[in-house]
Amino acid sequence: MADVAAEAHVSVKTVSRVVNHEPGVRPDTAERVRAVIERLGFRRHDGARLMRQGRTFTIALVVEDLANPFYSQIGAAVEREARIRQHQLITASAEGSPSRERAVIEALVGRRVDGIVVVPADESASSDAVLEASHTPIVYMDRPVRGTPRDTVLSDNQGGIRSAVEHLVAHGHRNIAFYGDDPAFWTARQRRDAFVATHEGLGLPSSPRVSMGPHTVGSVRETLIPWSAGPEPISAVITGNNRITLAVLLALRELRLPLSLVGFDDFELAALIDPPVTVVHQDPAAMGQKAAQQLFARLLGDESPAQTVVMPTRLIVRASGLRRAPLGR
Amino acid sequence: MADVAAEAHVSVKTVSRVVNHEPGVRPDTAERVRAVIERLGFRRHDGARLMRQGRTFTIALVVEDLANPFYSQIGAAVEREARIRQHQLITASAEGSPSRERAVIEALVGRRVDGIVVVPADESASSDAVLEASHTPIVYMDRPVRGTPRDTVLSDNQGGIRSAVEHLVAHGHRNIAFYGDDPAFWTARQRRDAFVATHEGLGLPSSPRVSMGPHTVGSVRETLIPWSAGPEPISAVITGNNRITLAVLLALRELRLPLSLVGFDDFELAALIDPPVTVVHQDPAAMGQKAAQQLFARLLGDESPAQTVVMPTRLIVRASGLRRAPLGR
DNA sequence: TGCGGGAATGACAGCGTTGTCTGACCACCG
DNA sequence: CGGTGGTCAGACAACGCTGTCATTCCCGCA
Known part of the structure; x- marks a missing residue:
């Protein structure tokens, strides 16, 4: 800026004024300054400017x-x-x-x-x-x-899970399992608690079947097998995030279990997977x-x-949650 | 920093030295300064520091x-x-x-x-x-x-497409179509050109069937129908990016055409789609x-x-590219 | 011709640091 | 006890800009 000022025979302040389009500079002076700026390739140093301004x-x-x-x-x-x-x-x-x-x-x-x-x-x-x-x-x-x-x-983790449970129940499911993430995560706990609360609120039979923790296809399989056999076999699964949805999906495919599935978290191409996955979409x-x-x-x-805003979630219904629960029971 | 200096009865420079762990400050002085810094909640202003240093x-x-x-x-x-x-x-x-x-x-x-x-x-x-x-x-x-x-x-767009074509040809495909993006994009042109070049290099029958431009399921369908009928029906498709892969996938599903598919660009869950999509993976x-x-x-x-680095691509073979070409024609 | 007054311009300090240089202090040596 | 050399500390300017205030310029008018 000093160089420009010297070259244009004005003060740095005038250059500053021109650069910032401040009023109070005669048009011809401004023009001259602009020409020098152009010629010298000058560019304002925003770091210095901002420091001066404190923001x-x-x-x-x-x-x-x-x-x-x-x-x-x-x-x-x-x-x-x-x-x-x-x-x-x-x-x-x-x-x-x-x-x-x-x-x-x-x-x-x-x-x-x-x-x-x-x-x-x-x-x-x-x-x-x-x-x-x-x-x-x-x-x-x-x-x-x-x-x-x-x-x-x-x-709205709670609302999202609630809508998932209600959706499944509306389609006749009575035995639903929940696979959540490591309870060290707040969101994982929220979702689990919402599942349990809704499960109890709706008066579903048996106690809620919940499996938390980091999940792999293997860990899912281990609970999936007993839960889908036995006296009150599950007919649907809700998952706590999309990594788990993936694991469950693979496990279901592997075990050839035709369970309904609702996943928390939408993901790219959820619509293309077979069956298309119903999800609780957060935005x-x-x-x-x-x-x-x-x-x-x-x-x-x-x-x-300080304010806490809870953003709504939305249930996106695709085929995976629509499969009817088996008749009987 | 001036406040700290005053409070600690030293100069700002000494504070600066302490803050930056520069040598030449007596331990007790440094300790005193650190105490004041702590008490006043002083924090170096990196903007000013960096401005001073020019980086x-x-x-x-x-x-x-x-x-x-x-x-x-x-x-x-x-x-x-x-x-x-x-x-x-x-x-x-x-x-x-x-x-x-x-x-x-x-x-x-x-x-x-x-x-x-x-x-x-x-x-x-x-x-x-x-x-x-x-x-x-x-x-x-x-x-x-x-x-x-x-x-x-x-x-390595060219290499990626080449490997896709070669892969399909190795599995018996002779009639392959290419769906690319708008040729305004450099990468789209590269991939198209590589397709055409490889197509010709391998001496495949008929002229290469290429469709460029922004694609929708509809636009894909329009060419897919004639190309998969007629005297030299295509048995495989290569796509120029993952949006198009998606469109083609949907179109194929809709038309119930069991063509092989290799997509450019991997995407999340490509392995889960039915059939799992073979892709050219770039990293x-x-x-x-x-x-x-x-x-x-x-x-x-x-x-x-100045240097131009071309990063390799890798063909990830999944079921969609493995389907054998129909025998005979 | 002199003067008032608004417009244009400039001088200067300061934003918060650090590099350079100078100075004070101390210990040790002969 | 003076000189030497090293350690610690501080004064000052500068990084590139802008806010404030002072100054200069110029024009119109009496």
């Missing part, structure tokens, strides 16, 4: 793994919200590790990002102190965090958008108490 | 749409490379628009990112001047760009990693001529 016009997104479609859809939505507000988005992966997440967040705070959207690795709020001290607004997604209440955007893009909007509201000065 | 320790990734698995896998890989080098990653979507891409790149250059990885929206190199002037290293991915040679990481994660590594090499001063 970075940057927000950040911290997730476990960007390659995971759930997170990448969130990423795309958050980026979009950022872009239309002239902000840039820094994305970072914590790889599921709370300590790495903490390090990442500290680095982001060090850069003075204006705000952060996080899908937290655990519920420990380990970065709370840092965020508090730096007054960096944060929005949590997909699972809540203990401690100081913060803006949070969740999926990561909508969640991401909501979270970003909430964050920007804070950036614009919204000081209302 | 931002930030790279950027510009793609069409982060939600697309191809790009998000690239994103995850690039982020990983950045993270292990203590850099941050800014991701930006151009939504396939060259002008938006240009605007995005200019904004990034304005922020003085250290380097950029781009999956270009078109071949026009519209940001070349900006990049040239700012000396920002750039690596292009997935498709080349005209003009000044730049580092580029491509997929976006490896491509992203390679591109990032190339970029960092430049950042470390590598001044060798």
Whole structure:
């Protein structure tokens, strides 16, 4: 900028004015400055500018793994919200590790990002102190965090599972099993609890059959065999996420068990699988958008108490959930 | 930092030294400073630091749409490379628009990112001047760009298609159709050309049957019907990307045509579809990693001529490509 | 011709750091 | 007891920009 100023025989301030389209520069002066800028290939250093102004016009997104479609859809939505507000988005992966997440967040705070959207690795709020001290607004997604209440955007896990159970029951199923993920995950617990609650609420026979934990085709098979034989054989399965849906699907195929299936989480091509899989669809893009909007509201000065938004889920009925329950019993 | 300095009765420089673990501070002084830092919740402002140092320790990734698995896998890989080098990653979507891409790149250059990885929206190199002037290293991915040679990481489209054709021919197919994407896309042209070339190279009967353009189930059906009837009916199809694979799959299912299929691009659950789809797998994660590594090499001063790397593809054989061609004709 | 007043321009400080250089202090040696 | 050399600490400028305020310019008018 100093070079341009010298070359155009004006002060740096005048160059600054021209660059920022501020008023108060005579057209011919502005023209001259612009010519020099063009000739020298000058480009404003936004880092310096932003530092002067105390804001970075940057927000950040911290997730476990960007390659995971759930997170990448969130990423795309958050980026979009950022872009239309002239902000840039820094994305970072914590790889599921709370300590790495903490390090990442500290680095982001060090850069003075204006705000952060996080899908937290655990519920420990380990970065709370840092965020508090730096007054960096944060929005949590997909699972809540203990401690100081913060803006949070969740999926309606309970409603989703409930709709799945009800759907199956409406089609005559009375014996339904649930395969959930490791109960260390909050969402896994939510879904399991919703299954059990709905199961009991509807007064289904026998106690709910639930299998939690990381699942493989093998681990699924082990429970699937006894549950589908015996006196009260299951006729349908609900799964807690799409990895498990996959495992169950493979196990069912392998064992040639024609059970109904409703999976939590939609996935690409669920419609093409044979049989097409009925799913509880959650909308990561909508969640991401909501979270970003909430964050920007804070950036614009919204000081209302922290809010938790629960985004609706939707049952997408495809063939796999339609198979009628066997007659009798 | 000034506050800390005052409170600890030292100069800002000493605080700086403590913060950065520079030598030459007496342990007790350092301890005192650290205590004040802790008490005041001071945190170094990395923006200012980086500005002083002239580097931002930030790279950027510009793609069409982060939600697309191809790009998000690239994103995850690039982020990983950045993270292990203590850099941050800014991701930006151009939504396939060259002008938006240009605007995005200019904004990034304005922020003085250290380097950029781009999956270009078109071949026009519209940001070349900006990049040239700012000396920002750039690596292009997935498709080349005209003009000044730049580092580029491509997929072996030709080899991939060739292996698909050869695979089908080895299984007895003589009449194979190709459905490609809009020839406006460089990759679509590459794949089509490779199909035609291989087709001719192998001396297959009749002229190659090729259908390009954005495809829907409907548009596929329209050519599929005549091609699979008539004197030289096709017995296999090769598709140019996974959206088209999907359309063809649906069309085949609808028309109840038992043709063999090999798709370009793997996709989640390709193995679960009935029949499991044989695909030419390209590895976006490896491509992203390679591109990032190339970029960092430049950042470390590598001044060798621009390089084009072609990443191998791999044929993943599943049932859909194994069906034998009908005997006789 | 002188003057008032708005428009155009510039000087300067400061955003929060760090690199460079200078200075204070201390211990040790002859 | 003076000199030497090393350690620790601080002053200052600079990175590239912008906000504030002061100054200059120019025009119209009396």
